[in-house]
Amino acid sequence: xxxxxKARDSVNQWMERFGVxxxxxxxxxxxxxxxxxxxxxxQIPADEWAMLEKGLxxxxxxxxxxxxxIYHDKKIVADGVVPKEFTYESKxxxxxxxxxxxxxxxxxxxxxxxxxxxxxxxxxILEDNLRIPSGASYPxxxxxxxxxxxxxxxxDNLIADNRNYGDMLREMMDYINDGRGINVILTPGRxxxxxxxxxxxxxxxxxxLAFPGDMVVENGIVYYVGLYNQKERVGAIYRRVSDEYLxxxxxxxxxxxxxxxxxxxxxxxxxxxxxxxxxxVADDKxxxxxxxxxxxxxxxEEPILHNAPTYLPFFKEDFDYIINNVSKLVIKDVAEAGxxxxxxxxxxxxxxxxxxxxxxxxxxxxxIAQEVVDFIDLDIIDETGKPSPRKCDLRAFVISGxxxxxxxxxxxxxxxxxxxxxxxxxxxxxFKDTWVME
Amino acid sequence: MILSANTCNRLFWxxxxxxxxxxxxxxxxxxxxxxxDVPVGETPVYSDFLKKLDVYIEGSLDxxxxxxxxxxxxxTVTSLRSIIEYMMDNAIVLRTEIRxxxxxxxxxxxxxxxxxxxxxxxxxxxxxxxTDALLAFWGSIQERVYGRARTFLMLGKMIEHIDMNIRFDYxxxxxxxxxxxxxxxxEDEPALVDKVIIAKLRAMVVDKEAYEKYDPEYKDKMLNYxxxxxxx
Numbered sequence: 001x002x003x004x005x006k007a008r009d010s011v012n013q014w015m016e017r018f019g020v021x022x023x024x025x026x027x028x029x030x031x032x033x034x035x036x037x038x039x040x041x042x043q044i045p046a047d048e049w050a051m052l053e054k055g056l057x058x059x060x061x062x063x064x065x066x067x068x069x070i071y072h073d074k075k076i077v078a079d080g081v082v083p084k085e086f087t088y089e090s091k092x093x094x095x096x097x098x099x100x101x102x103x104x105x106x107x108x109x110x111x112x113x114x115x116x117x118x119x120x121x122x123x124x125i126l127e128d129n130l131r132i133p134s135g136a137s138y139p140x141x142x143x144x145x146x147x148x149x150x151x152x153x154x155x156d157n158l159i160a161d162n163r164n165y166g167d168m169l170r171e172m173m174d175y176i177n178d179g180r181g182i183n184v185i186l187t188p189g190r191x192x193x194x195x196x197x198x199x200x201x202x203x204x205x206x207x208x209l210a211f212p213g214d215m216v217v218e219n220g221i222v223y224y225v226g227l228y229n230q231k232e233r234v235g236a237i238y239r240r241v242s243d244e245y246l247x248x249x250x251x252x253x254x255x256x257x258x259x260x261x262x263x264x265x266x267x268x269x270x271x272x273x274x275x276x277x278x279x280x281v282a283d284d285k286x287x288x289x290x291x292x293x294x295x296x297x298x299x300x301e302e303p304i305l306h307n308a309p310t311y312l313p314f315f316k317e318d319f320d321y322i323i324n325n326v327s328k329l330v331i332k333d334v335a336e337a338g339x340x341x342x343x344x345x346x347x348x349x350x351x352x353x354x355x356x357x358x359x360x361x362x363x364x365x366x367x368i369a370q371e372v373v374d375f376i377d378l379d380i381i382d383e384t385g386k387p388s389p390r391k392c393d394l395r396a397f398v399i400s401g402x403x404x405x406x407x408x409x410x411x412x413x414x415x416x417x418x419x420x421x422x423x424x425x426x427x428x429x430x431f432k433d434t435w436v437m438e
Numbered sequence: 439m440i441l442s443a444n445t446c447n448r449l450f451w452x453x454x455x456x457x458x459x460x461x462x463x464x465x466x467x468x469x470x471x472x473x474x475d476v477p478v479g480e481t482p483v484y485s486d487f488l489k490k491l492d493v494y495i496e497g498s499l500d501x502x503x504x505x506x507x508x509x510x511x512x513x514t515v516t517s518l519r520s521i522i523e524y525m526m527d528n529a530i531v532l533r534t535e536i537r538x539x540x541x542x543x544x545x546x547x548x549x550x551x552x553x554x555x556x557x558x559x560x561x562x563x564x565x566x567x568x569t570d571a572l573l574a575f576w577g578s579i580q581e582r583v584y585g586r587a588r589t590f591l592m593l594g595k596m597i598e599h600i601d602m603n604i605r606f607d608y609x610x611x612x613x614x615x616x617x618x619x620x621x622x623x624x625e626d627e628p629a630l631v632d633k634v635i636i637a638k639l640r641a642m643v644v645d646k647e648a649y650e651k652y653d654p655e656y657k658d659k660m661l662n663y664x665x666x667x668x669x670x
Contacts, residue, residue, distance in 0.1 A: 016545070016549060017542045017545055017546055017549075018538055018541075018542055018545070019530070019533075019538075019541060019542070019545045182440070190530055190531050195530075199530075199531070199533035199534060200533065200538065202533070202534045203533050203534045203537065203538060207534075208439065208440065208534070209531075209533075209534045210442075211442075211444065211531070213444075214442045214444070224440055224442070225442060225443075226440040226441055226442055226443075227441055227442070227443050227446050227586075228443075228629065230440065232440045
């Protein structure tokens with residue numbers, strides 16, 4: 001791996017040249033910046049990966065069954081496995097999706113599952129992202145560049161090729177498309193923080209990159225409008241626009257990002273939407289607590305992967321524990337994402353701890369609490385050019401089309417601040433490639 | 439691949455700005471060279487370069503100020519910096535049409551011009567990598583981009599090429615040759631050009647005698663037709 005470490009400047013130059021950036025809004029100003037890449041990869045041995053793969057597939061299958069159940073039969077609520085307060089009162093639940101069955105009954109086509117590895121070697125799930133998980137394009141392009149910059153490393157190590165993510169996406173999109181028309185990736189536009197990813201994935205999958213205003217719905221059919229008003233039917237939309245902005249006639253009326261009447265076409269089964277609308281009900285941080293129970297309920301299997309120890313103040317026993325131990329727990333706002341709304345009790349002043357307790361007492365459904373997982377550090381090359389340990393997580397990508405498959409790689413994010421556990425890119429984190437060894 | 443009107447418009451303007459950036463540097467180098475032979479005390483030929491680009495400077499002419507302004511000032515719409523930023527504004531949303539490899543050459547131009555702007559580097563020979571990257575960009579387009587996307591890029595490129603050639607009093611045969619190339623791309627998208635205007639432009643291009651008088655009014659008329667030709 002020596003040549004890879006030596007080539008890190010060249011790798012970063014290539015990434016810059018390919019425009020591998022993400023956008024950040026700070027004080028209302030949009031700035032594009034490079035996503036800091038660290039050349040030391042995370043390596044996952046083949047046997048460990050095999051276990052992860054099985055566990056991830058199991059989890060995503062259960063989540064897909066949960067989503068169907070919530071919008072149709074509601075058995076899991078009737079059987080008391082998941083309380084209604086965590087389903088029908090969740091912000092992510094969309095009554096407009098009641099009774100709609102997406103093409104091939106798949107909801108979470110692209111699931112981004114965040115994991116950490118504890119110091120005892122166990123992998124723990126931190127979060128399920130079933131709406132618009134982003135990040136796969138970064139390790140994909142990083143691999144392309146590192147293979148070019150440090151070929152010897154890739155001759156000396158048996159690493160699963162991860163450059164097939166575009167093919168996996170295309171295969172899934174074609175399956176969801178069902179031969180109805182073209183595949184489209186719908187982006188909110190170039191000022192979206194993940195615009196690089198939208199455009200790169202469109203290039204890699206051969207899909208058309210559509211901007212707001214590029215599509216219309218006529219008689220329940222979605223069309224992409226070309227030059228001279230030429231129209232081409234759309235069969236599948238991999239949307240990178242949030243549910244609430246997707247159709248101004250069904251949801252947020254002021255949205256300029258969506259496609260008017262898209263919901264009508266979706267409800268009629270005339271277009272596949274990737275990921276399905278209404279998935280937010282299953283990736284709410286509160287519902288996360290119940291996922292192992294879903295695995296048992298729907299699949300009648302023991303969960304292979306476990307959650308980080310989590311408490312719900314909604315339950316009396318957990319509530320008492322949280323109030324008495326808040327100083328050693330991580331408190332998360334279920335409505336937030338991207339590393340926002342995460343508070344470490346150990347970093348808070350007594351006054352702030354008291355305020356947080358009052359917030360939990362006032363709105364117990366809004367919060368979850370987790371034990372601080374002492375997860376393993378991975379080395380990065382720091383500003384001085386020396387290896388230095390940092391907290392890292394792993395976002396694994398599970399693609400559900402004809403089959404459910406796990407991409408043999410993932411986005412390993414690291415905290416740039418040595419004292420921080422927050423790895424999100426929006427909070428200044430960087431990324432590494434993830435090597436699955438063969 | 440189906441292309442929206444907006445995408446076609448962006449391809450067209452990417453083609454124009456990429457050609458403008460390339461020719462700007464080429465012509466500026468020429469002006470730079472000519473300045474060397476101007477006797478001390480006379481107005482530098484460099485001011486002609488600006489006039490031909492419709493840049494009129496009020497007050498005294500400070501050559502080094504003009505050079506820096508025209509190279510690096512992002513507030514000056516005719517500056518090389520602005521041309522490259524506009525090029526990027528179009529290219530960034532066209533990755534799927536032009537491919538990442540072609541896009542990378544535009545990114546390289548932008549990265550370099552931003553660094554040089556900070557350095558206030560007045561030596562234009564240090565901007566040669568921009569010329570190289572733009573030539574590589576067009577090579578990459580030939581290699582990777584086909585169909586309507588290429589047609590729109592080339593329409594933009596050729597219109598800009600003829601525009602700059604007219605502005606800088608290129609010989610008639612050069613205009614005629616370039617017009618011949620443009621006509622080939624128009625054949626691919628005949629609905630795109632205004633038929634009355636193309637007829638008028640053709641008539642002016644074939645009139646060698648009138649063109650070679652280099653009469654400003656005649657040139658303005660040609661430029662006017664040329665720039666109203668495509669209706670995207």
